[in-house]
Amino acid sequence: MPKSSSNILAMKLLRRNSLKNLLLLFTLVFILYIFGVFHHLFETNFYDEFHYPYDGDIEVFVEKLKHNITPDVKPINMYNYNFDKNPSFKCFNIENLRLVFLVKSSPENFDQRIAIRSTWGFERRFSDVEIRTVFLLGQKNNMILQQSVDEESRRFSDIVQGNFTDSYYNNTFKTMMGLEWASKYCSKASFYMIVDDDYYVSTKNVLRFIRYPSNYPDYLIHPMTNIQILLKQRHIQQLDDLELPDDARLYAGYVFNSSPHRHMTSKWYVSLTEYPYHMWPPYVTGGATLFSQIALIDMYYASFYTKHFRFDDIYVGLLAYKTKIEPCHCSEFFFYNKAYNKLNYQYTVASHGFKDPKELIHVWTEQKSLGNA
Numbered sequence: 001m002p003k004s005s006s007n008i009l010a011m012k013l014l015r016r017n018s019l020k021n022l023l024l025l026f027t028l029v030f031i032l033y034i035f036g037v038f039h040h041l042f043e044t045n046f047y048d049e050f051h052y053p054y055d056g057d058i059e060v061f062v063e064k065l066k067h068n069i070t071p072d073v074k075p076i077n078m079y080n081y082n083f084d085k086n087p088s089f090k091c092f093n094i095e096n097l098r099l100v101f102l103v104k105s106s107p108e109n110f111d112q113r114i115a116i117r118s119t120w121g122f123e124r125r126f127s128d129v130e131i132r133t134v135f136l137l138g139q140k141n142n143m144i145l146q147q148s149v150d151e152e153s154r155r156f157s158d159i160v161q162g163n164f165t166d167s168y169y170n171n172t173f174k175t176m177m178g179l180e181w182a183s184k185y186c187s188k189a190s191f192y193m194i195v196d197d198d199y200y201v202s203t204k205n206v207l208r209f210i211r212y213p214s215n216y217p218d219y220l221i222h223p224m225t226n227i228q229i230l231l232k233q234r235h236i237q238q239l240d241d242l243e244l245p246d247d248a249r250l251y252a253g254y255v256f257n258s259s260p261h262r263h264m265t266s267k268w269y270v271s272l273t274e275y276p277y278h279m280w281p282p283y284v285t286g287g288a289t290l291f292s293q294i295a296l297i298d299m300y301y302a303s304f305y306t307k308h309f310r311f312d313d314i315y316v317g318l319l320a321y322k323t324k325i326e327p328c329h330c331s332e333f334f335f336y337n338k339a340y341n342k343l344n345y346q347y348t349v350a351s352h353g354f355k356d357p358k359e360l361i362h363v364w365t366e367q368k369s370l371g372n373a
Contacts, residue, residue, distance in 0.1 A: 042272055042276075043260075043272065043276060043277060043278040044276045044277050044278065045277070045278055046277040046278055046279040046280075046281075047279075050277065050281075050321075052275075052306070052307065052318055052322070053076060053306070053307040054073070054076050054305040054306065054307075058302055058305040058306070058322055058323070059323060059324070061073060061301075061304070061305050062298055062301045062302050062305075062323060065301040065304065066297060066298075066301055073305075075304035075305060076304070076305055076306075076307065077303060077304060077305065077306060077307055077308055078304065079173060079176050079177070079180070079303070079308075081162040081163050081164045081173060081177065082162065082163050083160065083161070083162060083177075083181070084139070084161045084162065084163050085137075085149075085153050085159045085160060085161035086160060086181070086185070087134060087153075087157045087158055087159070087160065088185045089157075090132055090134060090157070090158070090185065090186060091132055091185060091186035091188065091189065094130055094132070094188075095130075096130055097130045097131075097132065097186075097188055097189040097190065098129050098130050098131060098189070098190050098191065098207070099129070099130075099131045099132075099189065099190070099191050099192070099193065099203075099206065099207065099210075100131070100132045100133070100134070100182060100186055100189045100191070100192045100193070101120075101121050101131070101132070101133040101134070101192075101193050101195060101201075102134060102136055102178040102181070102182060102192055102193065102194045102195070103116060103121065103133065103134070103135045103136065103194075103195055103196070103197050104136050104171070104174050104175065104178070104194065104195070104196050104197065105135045105136065105137055105196075105197040106137065106138075106140075106166055106197075107137050107138070107139065107140050107142075107145050107146070107149050107166055108140070108145060109197050110148065110152065111357045112197040112198065112355070112357055112360075113135055113152070113197065114357065115357035115358075115360045115361050116133070116135075116197060116360075117133070117156065117158075118361065119360060119361055119364040119365070119373075120200070120201040120202065120203050120364060120373065121133035121201075122203075125203050126203075126204075126207075129207060131203065132186065132189070133158060134158050134159070134160050134181070135158055135159050135160065135197070136160050136161075136162075136174050136175075136177055136178045136181075137149065137159060137160070137161040137162075137166060137174075138161070138162055138164045138165055138166030138167070138170060138173065138174055139161065139162075139163060139164065139165060139166055140165075140166055141165075149161065160177065160178070160181050162174070162177045168267070169310045170310075171286065171310075171311070171312040172308060172309060172310055172311065172312040172315045174312070175194060175286070175312040175315070175316065176300075176303055176312075176315075178194055179194075179296055179299060179300040179303070180300060182296055182300075183296065183297050183300045183301075187293070187297065188293075189293060190210075190246075190292070190293055191206075191210050191250070191290060191291065191292055191293070192290070192291045192293070192296050193206060193288065193289065193290050193291075194286075194288075194289045194291070195287065195288045195289070195350060196286075196287045196288070196352070198352065198353065198354050198355045199287055199288055199350050199351065199352055199354060200345075200348070200350065200351045200354045200360055200363055200364060201288070201349070201350045202345070202348055202349060202350070202367060202372060202373045203373065204371075204372065204373055205217075205332070205347060205348065205349045205372070205373075206290070206349055206350075208220065209252075209290070209330065209332070209349055210244060210250070210290065210292075211244065212244070213244060213250060213252055213328055213330065214328065216330060216332065216347075216349075217332060217347035220347065221347075244292070247294060248292055248294070248295075249292060249294050249295040249298060249323075249325045250290060250291065250292035250295055250328060251284060251289070251290075251291055251292075251295050251299070251316075251320050251325050251326075251327050251328065252284065252289070252290040252291075252327065252328035252329075252330060252333075253284035253285060253288050253289045253290060253327075253328075253329075253330065253333040253350075254284060254285045254288075254329065254330065254331070254333040254334070254335050255282055255283070255284055255285075255327045255328070255329035256280070256282070256283055256284075256285060257279065257280075257282050258279070258280055259278060259279055259280070260275055260277075260278075260279075260280065268311065274309075275309075280314055280317060281317045281318060281320070281321035282317060282320075282321075282326075282327045283313050283314055283316065283317025283318075283320070283327065284313065284316070284317070284327050284333075285313055285333075285335040286311075286312045286313030286316070287335055287350070287352050288333050288335075288349070288350035288352075289313070289316065295320075295325055298323050298325065299316065299319040299320060299323060299325070302319045302322055302323045303315075303319060305322075306318055306319055306322055330349065332347050332348055332349045332350075333349050333350050334348065334350065334351040334352060335352055336351075336352055336353065337351060337352055337353025337354075338351040338353075340363055342366060342370065345363070345367050345372055346370075346372050347372075348372075
């Protein structure tokens with residue numbers, strides 16, 4: 001082969017290899033981009049200097065709103081939905097209302113709501129404890145479905161429905177509707193629990209938890225030993241003095257310390273423009289969250305000065321962070337489906353994964369017979 005022909009062939013091979021390498025490099029960069037690797041490089045350290053609009057101390061605004069005083073700075077965030085269904089009488093003239101369940105549901109989940117009404121949401125579960133249950137719904141573009149919801153509302157008078165589309169990315173609207181409804185129409189309850197309709201809940205354990213949240217379930221497992229130690233450590237004479245005080249700001253459940261999802265294929269993807277920090281503030285997973293009265297009302301009014309975010313548990317975590325409410329972690333709130341047997345749900349407060357109403361009824365009935373629900 002002539003030397004010139006050999007050189008031409010070598011150049012062609014070199015050009016082809018270069019193009020192949022360039023294509024591989026481009027593919028690699030594209031994959032890294034899709035999976036958010038470059039996003040992480042440009043994140044801001046959460047602990048250095050956190051800012052989230054409204055950029056400033058909002059506690060003075062919250063206090064003024066709680067006392068019907070107009071703050072000096074206008075709110076930056078107002079949820080403008082209306083209550084299409086509102087059982088505003090639900091908490092009327094009830095003394096010593098202990099607990100309100102605010103159940104996030106979807107219009108078509110009739111069977112789940114029926115099951116909850118007859119199990120953990122049953123309002124007369126305990127004769128000496130006042131409990132109320134309402135279901136939080138948005139709307140679907142389905143006239144026949146809505147007519148069924150209308151009939152259900154007439155029958156049970158426990159549906160709170162807003163005029164926004166019921167969808168995953170509108171969960172913050174649903175959660176904030178629950179906080180608004182509670183603040184306006186049921187503000188005298190001691191505690192509130194926002195919970196999804198595919199959860200098992202032990203009402204008995206909820207009531208146990210809110211007595212001594214920082215020591216649950218230890219005080220039940222080793223009652224005398226733990227209580228004696230606590231009394232001695234805190235120089236307290238009586239067990240009653242360990243109970244959560246009325247002015248405590250309790251925001252409790254399973255607490256996460258996690259990072260934003262930066263890979264673009266995730267339904268939880270968050271861009272740097274939306275949220276530039278490498279960590280979320282500590283937050284309680286949105287499936288089951290407990291609030292004391294003061295915490296719920298403070299966080300509702302804090303939403304007036306906190307930019308909307310589409311993931312409700314993150315948004316509530318932002319409200320807590322901006323109002324200096326520290327989340328209280330309890331490992332007996334399960335954000336996943338805790339494997340079930342008769343004996344391992346004794347102290348379980350809540351567990352995810354009960355979409356099947358028959359399964360919920362079976363588990364709850366069995367636990368009730370064992371004294372655990």
